[in-house]
Amino acid sequence: MTRPERQEQSRLPPCPNPDCRQSHVVLNGSHRGRQRYHCRSCKTYFGETEGTPMYNLKTPAAEVAQALLILM
Ligand SMILES: [Zn+2]
Secondary structure, eight states: OOOOOHHHHHTSOOOOOTTOSSOOEEEEEEETTEEEEEETTTTEEEETTTTSGGGGOOOOHHHHHHHHHHHO
């Protein structure tokens, strides 16, 4: 009855923080069906959305607010 649970370990993604030297990722529950992760090394929380355009969104909040004002 000794079954190694390596599958659980291999499913963990690496820490997305480029400054993180020692990636120590743990599961952090799920939010709206998406798995959440937490790096204990650098205290970074991240989810499966990592890697999508939203993750690297660099539009300043002010610019977005202005765009909304124009639409109104
Ligand atoms: Zn990290």
